[in-house]
Amino acid sequence: MSETYDFLFKFLVIGNAGTGKSCLLHQFIEKRFKDDSNHTIGVEFGSKIISVVNKFVKLQIWDTAGQERFRSVTRSYYRGAAGALLVYDITSRETYNALTNWLTDARMLASQNIVIILCGNKKDLDADREVTFLEASRFAQENELMFLETSALTGENVEEAFVQCARKILNKIESGELDPERMGSGIQYGDAALRQLRSPRRAQAESVQECGC
Amino acid sequence: MSSSYKNRIQEFKATLSEQKIDLKALRELCFSDVFTVSRVSQGSRVKEAFVRSAGRSVSDLSSSAILLNYLPPDQALWETFLTKQRDVYAQFLREMIIQPGIAKANLGVSREDVTLEDHPLNPNPDSRWNTYFKDNEVLLQIDKDVRRLYPDMAFFQRPTDFPCQLILDPQNEYETLRRRVEQTTLKAQTVNRNRSGVTNVSSPGKALNLYPSNEYEVLPNGCEAHWEVVERILFIYAKLNPGIAYVQGMNEIVGPIYYTFATDPNSQWKEHAEADTFFCFTNLMSENRDNFIKSLDDSQCGITFKMESVFSKLKEKDTELYMRLQEQNIKPQYFTFRWLTLLLSQEIIPSLMFTPSSSKRKNCRTVCSSHAPLGSASSLMIDSSAAHLARVGSSVCLCVIERLVLPSLRIFLIARHLKSLQTADECVDSFRDRETLFDSGKRISPEAARHYGRVTDLRSALPASAQSLSFIC
Numbered sequence: 001m002s003e004t005y006d007f008l009f010k011f012l013v014i015g016n017a018g019t020g021k022s023c024l025l026h027q028f029i030e031k032r033f034k035d036d037s038n039h040t041i042g043v044e045f046g047s048k049i050i051s052v053v054n055k056f057v058k059l060q061i062w063d064t065a066g067q068e069r070f071r072s073v074t075r076s077y078y079r080g081a082a083g084a085l086l087v088y089d090i091t092s093r094e095t096y097n098a099l100t101n102w103l104t105d106a107r108m109l110a111s112q113n114i115v116i117i118l119c120g121n122k123k124d125l126d127a128d129r130e131v132t133f134l135e136a137s138r139f140a141q142e143n144e145l146m147f148l149e150t151s152a153l154t155g156e157n158v159e160e161a162f163v164q165c166a167r168k169i170l171n172k173i174e175s176g177e178l179d180p181e182r183m184g185s186g187i188q189y190g191d192a193a194l195r196q197l198r199s200p201r202r203a204q205a206e207s208v209q210e211c212g213c
Numbered sequence: 214m215s216s217s218y219k220n221r222i223q224e225f226k227a228t229l230s231e232q233k234i235d236l237k238a239l240r241e242l243c244f245s246d247v248f249t250v251s252r253v254s255q256g257s258r259v260k261e262a263f264v265r266s267a268g269r270s271v272s273d274l275s276s277s278a279i280l281l282n283y284l285p286p287d288q289a290l291w292e293t294f295l296t297k298q299r300d301v302y303a304q305f306l307r308e309m310i311i312q313p314g315i316a317k318a319n320l321g322v323s324r325e326d327v328t329l330e331d332h333p334l335n336p337n338p339d340s341r342w343n344t345y346f347k348d349n350e351v352l353l354q355i356d357k358d359v360r361r362l363y364p365d366m367a368f369f370q371r372p373t374d375f376p377c378q379l380i381l382d383p384q385n386e387y388e389t390l391r392r393r394v395e396q397t398t399l400k401a402q403t404v405n406r407n408r409s410g411v412t413n414v415s416s417p418g419k420a421l422n423l424y425p426s427n428e429y430e431v432l433p434n435g436c437e438a439h440w441e442v443v444e445r446i447l448f449i450y451a452k453l454n455p456g457i458a459y460v461q462g463m464n465e466i467v468g469p470i471y472y473t474f475a476t477d478p479n480s481q482w483k484e485h486a487e488a489d490t491f492f493c494f495t496n497l498m499s500e501n502r503d504n505f506i507k508s509l510d511d512s513q514c515g516i517t518f519k520m521e522s523v524f525s526k527l528k529e530k531d532t533e534l535y536m537r538l539q540e541q542n543i544k545p546q547y548f549t550f551r552w553l554t555l556l557l558s559q560e561i562i563p564s565l566m567f568t569p570s571s572s573k574r575k576n577c578r579t580v581c582s583s584h585a586p587l588g589s590a591s592s593l594m595i596d597s598s599a600a601h602l603a604r605v606g607s608s609v610c611l612c613v614i615e616r617l618v619l620p621s622l623r624i625f626l627i628a629r630h631l632k633s634l635q636t637a638d639e640c641v642d643s644f645r646d647r648e649t650l651f652d653s654g655k656r657i658s659p660e661a662a663r664h665y666g667r668v669t670d671l672r673s674a675l676p677a678s679a680q681s682l683s684f685i686c
Contacts, residue, residue, distance in 0.1 A: 070461075072510045073517075
């Protein structure tokens with residue numbers, strides 16, 4: 001089965017243990033909540049093709065382990081990531097306080113230009129909230145992150161998080177701020193031929209979507 | 214082929230019936246068997262023979278216990294040895310779970326644990342209460358992970374036939390770990406005062422709704438689920454080994470060992486599953502624990518070094534495959550980390566031990582090639598063919614098993630394998646159970662597989678992988 005897409009982006013999902021990283025990924029790909037999710041050891045992978053601003057983008061998502069012990073190993077997964085979901089749990093201040101560390105790691109090890117969206121997960125547990133929307137959105141602003149509160153349980157804002165992040169990367173490519181040809185950009189062309197023949201291929205790509213893929 | 218089987222079973226029989234079991238010989242037998250025994254597609258005849266050979270109450274279970282260096286080779290010593298170990302474990306329970314707990318607090322008797330010298334608010338780091346609260350943090354982490362141990366199978370959610378009498382005896386009213394976990398999650402309430410001075414106490418309603426489906430309901434007092442036993446084992450281990458304490462993933466190593474003991478046909482073994490599992494786990498960890506220690510990561514015995522050596526082993530054994538992985542920029546860290554730290558317990562063990570019927574199980578290779586981690590690596594290899602993936606699976610996996618994963622695990626695997634042959638009949642009887650058990654093929658739905666880019670059904674590619682297998686062996 002061949003896949004048609006214009007770009008491939010490497011994405012990371014990072015954040016403390018138990019914030020719901022794997023559940024977010026599962027919700028994004030399967031469109032349902034994973035009830036009996038197990039902890040992640042090392043890394044898990046997922047991928048999905050989404051349509052953003054008339055382009056088909058394949059997201060190759062690296063879902064990392066959150067526990068502190070795994071940090072030195074998970075760092076080796078960062079290289080060449082184009083985008084990241086930085087996840088905390090709105091019902092746990094501890095996971096919010098750890099964000100600065102995660103952020104430093106991501107910027108240092110992936111790339112300075114990595115596009116990061118901050119996700120305050122478990123939005124459905126509003127009664128137990130320990131981190132306000134306002135506080136987190138200030139943090140996001142100060143650190144030049146996009147920000148959404150998500151719920152892997154209900155699916156709220158999950159797709160949006162991935163799509164917004166991908167859209168920002170595409171914008172950066174179009175504005176010339178990001179160069180897909182540069183090594184370690186985390187971006188690949190879907191098909192070498194696409195670069196020259198972009199418009200004739202479009203029709204083909206659309207027919208792929210019609211068949212419900 | 215069948216005659217070579219008979220021979221092998223004869224050999225097993227001979228080895229196990231010795232008064233003093235030759236450990237080296239048994240290991241060798243077991244090791245070669247991972248390949249030979251697994252080649253039977255219908256294992257019934259072998260199974261029968263094996264059951265007969267194991268007739269002298271020397272079940273394969275005891276052989277896995279021997280192989281994990283738990284039981285001494287001399288069979289005459291077993292009984293005294295086991296009694297002794299089980300007493301030691303009971304002592305651990307007394308020291309580490311019962312004593313520091315809030316015993317008899319609600320009987321109205323004056324409390325020994327709250328005195329002027331030591332009390333819950335004592336800031337002194339040597340305070341027993343301080344330790345108690347620190348332990349609770351570890352316990353909470355264990356609790357979170359162990360509740361969902363092997364979520365695909367119902368076993369760990371079921372009540373055990375042998376709950377720990379020492380702790381659960383209602384006469385003593387000891388504090389169970391279950392209660393400790395409940396107590397550490399304090400319920401917050403907020404006080405609102407309105408303008409007319411009326412105060413209103415409101416508590417967040419959703420707080421306790423952690424498990425929406427009620428799937429993980431707590432069993433009534435006096436009963437405990439298998440996962441609670443595993444929790445206790447891990448907690449005791451964390452207390453005795455403060456340098457490592459608890460790291461995610463240990464639960465998945467204990468799981469299969471405990472399952473082996475707790476499902477043994479012999480109720481003797483079943484009853485003492487907790488203590489025996491604890492010692493087997495400790496022995497296994499003594500070889501494996503460096504993988505869990507962060508500060509050793511970059512040393513000669515740490516995980517980074519081990520991952521690299523899997524790769525260099527692969528280079529030696531299958532250069533073509535190695536080059537291919539290099540070309541695709543696939544690093545050993547991407548897939549070997551979990552294999553090594555968890556001793557393949559997410560990959561192979563479940564399929565070997567939890568899938569009872571031999572026809573389902575097919576053989577080790579199928580499992581290797583159809584399982585998720587290989588799929589993980591595979592999703593990176595965009596243009597790889599199924600045959601190629603199968604080959605990654607079988608050869609990398611076998612490299613790991615053969616050379617790098619600790620010898621005792623290897624043996625453990627095989628012992629497990631034999632065990633599943635032995636109990637296949639019983640499993641057929643309890644057909645309902647079988648539906649809930651692991652099936653490597655079912656684990657990922659085809660739909661999910663497509664999305665995740667994982668290739669599940671590689672059976673068609675088996676000839677290719679078998680070829681590469683024989684090449685490696």
